[in-house]
Amino acid sequence: MSAAVKPGLVADSVKDAAIAALLVAVLGFFFFALRTDIGTGGLDLTYRWGLWFIAIAIAFGGRLLLNLFVFKTAKPITGGMSISIPEGVKSGIGRVLGPVLLLIALTLPFIVMAVYPDRDRQFIDLAILIMTYVMLGWGLNIVVGLAGLLDLGYVAFYAVGAYSFALLAQYFQIGFWTALPLAGLLAAVWGIILGYPVLRLRGDYLAIVTLAFGEIIRVVLLNWYEFTGGPDGISGIPKPSFFGLDFSRTGGFAEFFGLDYDSIHRFIYLYYIILILALITNFVTLRLRKLPIGRAWEALREDEIACRSLGINTTNTKLTAFSIGAMFGGLAGSFFATRQGFISPESFTFLESAIILAIVVLGGLGSQIGVVIASVVMIGGIEILRNLGFLKEIFGPDFEPTQYRMLIFGLAMVLIMVWKPRGIISSRNPSAVYKERKKISSDMVAQGEGH
Amino acid sequence: MEYFLQQLINGLTLGSIYGLIAIGYTMVYGIIGMINFAHGDIFMVGSFIALATFLALVAIGISALPLILFITLLVAMLFTSAWGWTVERLAYRPLRGSFRLAPLITAIGMSIVLQNFVQITQGARVKPLPPQIQGGVTLIEGVTENGTIAVQLSYMQMIIIATTLALMIGFSLLISKTSLGRSQRACEQDQKMAALLGVNVDRTISLTFVMGAALAAVAGFMFLLLYGVIDFYIGFLAGVKAFTAAVLGGIGSLPGAMLGGLLIGLIEVFWSGYFSVEYKDVAAFSILVIVLIFMPSGLLGKPEVEKV
Numbered sequence: 223m224s225a226a227v228k229p230g231l232v233a234d235s236v237k238d239a240a241i242a243a244l245l246v247a248v249l250g251f252f253f254f255a256l257r258t259d260i261g262t263g264g265l266d267l268t269y270r271w272g273l274w275f276i277a278i279a280i281a282f283g284g285r286l287l288l289n290l291f292v293f294k295t296a297k298p299i300t301g302g303m304s305i306s307i308p309e310g311v312k313s314g315i316g317r318v319l320g321p322v323l324l325l326i327a328l329t330l331p332f333i334v335m336a337v338y339p340d341r342d343r344q345f346i347d348l349a350i351l352i353m354t355y356v357m358l359g360w361g362l363n364i365v366v367g368l369a370g371l372l373d374l375g376y377v378a379f380y381a382v383g384a385y386s387f388a389l390l391a392q393y394f395q396i397g398f399w400t401a402l403p404l405a406g407l408l409a410a411v412w413g414i415i416l417g418y419p420v421l422r423l424r425g426d427y428l429a430i431v432t433l434a435f436g437e438i439i440r441v442v443l444l445n446w447y448e449f450t451g452g453p454d455g456i457s458g459i460p461k462p463s464f465f466g467l468d469f470s471r472t473g474g475f476a477e478f479f480g481l482d483y484d485s486i487h488r489f490i491y492l493y494y495i496i497l498i499l500a501l502i503t504n505f506v507t508l509r510l511r512k513l514p515i516g517r518a519w520e521a522l523r524e525d526e527i528a529c530r531s532l533g534i535n536t537t538n539t540k541l542t543a544f545s546i547g548a549m550f551g552g553l554a555g556s557f558f559a560t561r562q563g564f565i566s567p568e569s570f571t572f573l574e575s576a577i578i579l580a581i582v583v584l585g586g587l588g589s590q591i592g593v594v595i596a597s598v599v600m601i602g603g604i605e606i607l608r609n610l611g612f613l614k615e616i617f618g619p620d621f622e623p624t625q626y627r628m629l630i631f632g633l634a635m636v637l638i639m640v641w642k643p644r645g646i647i648s649s650r651n652p653s654a655v656y657k658e659r660k661k662i663s664s665d666m667v668a669q670g671e672g673h
Numbered sequence: 674m675e676y677f678l679q680q681l682i683n684g685l686t687l688g689s690i691y692g693l694i695a696i697g698y699t700m701v702y703g704i705i706g707m708i709n710f711a712h713g714d715i716f717m718v719g720s721f722i723a724l725a726t727f728l729a730l731v732a733i734g735i736s737a738l739p740l741i742l743f744i745t746l747l748v749a750m751l752f753t754s755a756w757g758w759t760v761e762r763l764a765y766r767p768l769r770g771s772f773r774l775a776p777l778i779t780a781i782g783m784s785i786v787l788q789n790f791v792q793i794t795q796g797a798r799v800k801p802l803p804p805q806i807q808g809g810v811t812l813i814e815g816v817t818e819n820g821t822i823a824v825q826l827s828y829m830q831m832i833i834i835a836t837t838l839a840l841m842i843g844f845s846l847l848i849s850k851t852s853l854g855r856s857q858r859a860c861e862q863d864q865k866m867a868a869l870l871g872v873n874v875d876r877t878i879s880l881t882f883v884m885g886a887a888l889a890a891v892a893g894f895m896f897l898l899l900y901g902v903i904d905f906y907i908g909f910l911a912g913v914k915a916f917t918a919a920v921l922g923g924i925g926s927l928p929g930a931m932l933g934g935l936l937i938g939l940i941e942v943f944w945s946g947y948f949s950v951e952y953k954d955v956a957a958f959s960i961l962v963i964v965l966i967f968m969p970s971g972l973l974g975k976p977e978v979e980k981v
Contacts, residue, residue: 245755245759248752248755249752249755249756249759252722252725252726252752253721253790253791253794253795254794256725256728256729257725257795257796258725258728258795258800259796259798264801264803265724265728265800265801265802267725267729267732372774372777419962420962420965420966422969423966425773426706426707426708426773426777427920427965427969429777430916430920430961430965431962431965433913434913434917434958434959434961435958435962437913437954437958438955438958438959438962441951441955445951445952572909573785576781579778580778580781583774583778584778587774625793626789626793628785628788628789629785629786629789629790629793631785632783632784632785632786633782633786634782635778635781635782635785636763636782636783636786639768639775639778639779639782640763640764640767643771643772
């Protein structure tokens with residue numbers, strides 16, 4: 223340290239940290255130091271000076287350390303963290319990363335069962351959840367990443383898919399496999415219905431209108447009690463069968479194949495369903511990028527006026543993007559319904575749309591592998607909080623790490639975005655190339671700017 | 674007729690609150706062209722600060738209600754402004770000049786952070802505050818077959834409408850007469866040119882957020898007094914409706930935001946009064962969709978020119 227210290231570094235850092243602490247003191251006064259609770263005869267006010275001082279101290283200490291070692295010093299210790307990978311190795315990793323992840327995904331249930339035999343159900347369930355978000359992310363990536371249409375109401379199509387299957391099952395006793403394509407189709411139709419009126423809009427306005435559509439669908443589901451069950455939701459949604467075999471204790475899958483009955487079979491089966499659905503989404507997206515329609519999407523994203531001048535029918539291009547994206551959302555929704563066995567409008571709030579969009583943007587818009595990484599980091603990382611039992615021993619038995627889930631999620635969204643505005647994966651493979659195929663920086667790609 | 678008049682008064686009251694929030698959206702959109710998604714939650718933070726201040730002042734032993742209300746208003750504006758400034762500094766300023774989606778994502782992130790921060794520190798349960806200002810004047814008394822029906826203008830409603838009017842006039846003067854207002858209008862037109870001419874663009878943008886937050890705090894306090902119950906989630910719906918108001922009035926236009934707010938308030942109240950309460954949010958959202966599709970520049974906004 224001694225050689226690298228700039229004159230005035232310490233004084234500067236302390237001053238800056240003091241400002242940060244003062245800010246936390248001001249901001250936190252009404253939230254840390256005071257708390258209102260419902261008491262006898264109205265609201266009671268309780269004082270928590272200790273908590274307030276702790277928050278201020280943490281802000282001061284944290285900011286001071288960051289200043290001394292990262293922000294203000296000539297040699298930030300984080301400098302060592304960004305390892306410079308040679309270009310050849312980097313592209314090598316890039317090339318094998320996809321297949322390696324695919325291999326892991328294909329064998330995951332068996333790896334989990336071998337490594338964590340006592341908690342396999344929990345981990346496979348988590349993998350199913352992550353995979354659902356991967357599929358939703360890939361579906362939304364078509365709309366936002368490829369066509370550049372910012373959609374904040376993607377959850378509407380997820381809801382349409384889930385409710386289509388649940389209602390078909392309830393009123394017509396249709397099974398999962400028959401309902402799945404129907405749900406996809408219905409969601410695609412809804413994609414066109416909701417997409418048609420917003421064709422003229424771009425950028426932020428499009429985002430807000432799609433948000434409004436998502437909320438309208440949720441409010442209708444919530445209030446149309448006779449048809450959708452309103453806030454009570456729909457329960458008893460049938461489980462998927464394996465070529466007519468269900469996963470019950472007798473006469474089902476296990477008996478047919480001469481295996482011992484184990485409820486884990488159903489989890490593994492669900493995992494493979496969502497894995498295949500997700501892979502289909504990925505495959506279709508990658509193929510579509512090579513077709514004229516995919517090229518048109520990307521051209522539309524880069525410059526709509528140029529697109530129109532070149533004779534591309536922007537109406538059809540946008541509508542196909544909307545409806546294909548919606549279809550995959552609907553398929554994922556149908557899967558969600560069969561996995562849960564119960565759905566209610568609660569599951570389709572704006573927050574869900576925000577999470578999906580965050581996954582797509584944080585992973586790197588238009589990057590397929592980025593969506594996977596972002597889903598694992600954001601959804602998996604949040605779930606880790608459930609397993610931090612040792613924190614209870616530090617902070618006392620009342621400490622519940624899971625209540626900080628969304629707070630940390632939101633902070634991560636802000637921090638990752640500030641750190642890497644173009645997402646975790648910062649290079650793109652252009653669909654069309656001139657002379658040689660090479661990756662380009664994501665700065666070269668338009669992203670939902672709508673110009 | 675009496676029912677209609679009563680709803681009109683209720684609608685104007687609610688609309689004033691939406692209008693105050695809408696000003697924050699419209700100013701920020703006008704100056705940096707982004708939707709400050711966290712603004713609804715700043716409004717929510719403002720109402721929580723107002724609640725805590727109010728209770729603390731009562732606990733200290735101040736008994737004069739007008740004094741309590743006035744101090745609460747000032748404190749809420751001041752502290753909420755600090756929140757607005759911090760959000761801008763942490764989440765938006767580092768991304769200035771980045772692509773357009775980036776600040777929208779951090780804004781959504783900030784909205785999630787604020788909601789959950791308040792939920793964790795203040796609890797998830799609703800906070801009821803008994804009505805503080807009671808009474809009013811009866812304007813008209815009519816007789817129907819069901820008995821008498823009176824059109825009431827409560828003191829509470831008077832205070833809300835009067836405060837909103839005063840703040841509107843004050844802010845209009847601020848924008849049109851002061852040097853800060855001039856800088857703001859300059860930045861709105863061309864940030865680079867404004868910077869070249871010696872306007873501190875960063876400071877101006879920060880102050881825009883501070884002003885928006887202060888008005889949102891007033892709206893939060895009014896909301897608390899009017900409805901008497903708040904929770905950590907009120908920001909989302911109020912935010913979307915206020916944004917609708919800003920768009921309806923023509924985004925970027927200050928009188929437009931107020932007009933839009935009043936219209937949204939009236940539409941919501943009349944829809945609840947004459948059609949169905951359950952679908953009142955659908956009414957607000959549908960208006961947003963219709964306005965954006967058929968007249969994207971709103972009632973008082975300038976039409977956007979498409980440039981190649």
